[in-house]
Amino acid sequence: MTQARVGIIMGSQSDWPTMREAAEVLDELGVDFEKKIVSAHRTPDRLWDYGKTAVDRGLQVIIAGAGGAAHLPGMMASKTRVPVIGVPVQTKALSGVDSLYSILQMPRGFPVATMAIGAAGAKNAGLMAAGILALQDPSLATRLDAWRTALSNSIPDEPSDD
Numbered sequence: 582m583t584q585a586r587v588g589i590i591m592g593s594q595s596d597w598p599t600m601r602e603a604a605e606v607l608d609e610l611g612v613d614f615e616k617k618i619v620s621a622h623r624t625p626d627r628l629w630d631y632g633k634t635a636v637d638r639g640l641q642v643i644i645a646g647a648g649g650a651a652h653l654p655g656m657m658a659s660k661t662r663v664p665v666i667g668v669p670v671q672t673k674a675l676s677g678v679d680s681l682y683s684i685l686q687m688p689r690g691f692p693v694a695t696m697a698i699g700a701a702g703a704k705n706a707g708l709m710a711a712g713i714l715a716l717q718d719p720s721l722a723t724r725l726d727a728w729r730t731a732l733s734n735s736i737p738d739e740p741s742d743d
């Protein structure tokens with residue numbers, strides 16, 4: 582089994598349709614990752630263990646998605662120096678603004694790199710993680726450059742009526 586370099590964690594099974602976007606882009610780019618349900622409120626001991634062992638297990642970036650009172654990314658950042666990218670999951674009650682503010686407003690000293698709300702944020706989290714790893718991995722850097730070029734090339738010059 583290959584060593585995961587990125588940990589994708591989320592507060593609930595219900596976050597997976599959003600967080601899958603991060604997993605899919607990491608797959609496309611050939612980055613090994615693991616995915617786990619780790620809830621700040623429902624499984625705090627699991628959160629603690631995950632953060633405590635992250636460095637020794639070789640994780641280089643953690644992508645953490647949660648919704649509502651979204652404490653998972655911030656708590657994980659408090660427990661490990663592995664960079665944490667936070668994804669605010671869209672909620673029904675407050676459309677994810679609650680998640681966004683919960684993740685974004687970290688106190689001085691424990692940063693979380695916060696993405697946009699929802700699927701776009703999760704995808705960008707995967708790309709951000711790949712960009713960080715690419716700093717030390719020339720082959721991944723080449724794949725990421727190609728991915729970006731392909732996206733740019735897919736954008737038409739003009740809008741169509743179809």
Ligand code: RP5
Pocket residue numbers: 591592593594595596620646647648649670
């Ligand atoms: C958060 O509560 C999770 O991250 C999820 O976004 C939200 C709702 O969880 P479920 O009630 O759907 O399990 O902890």
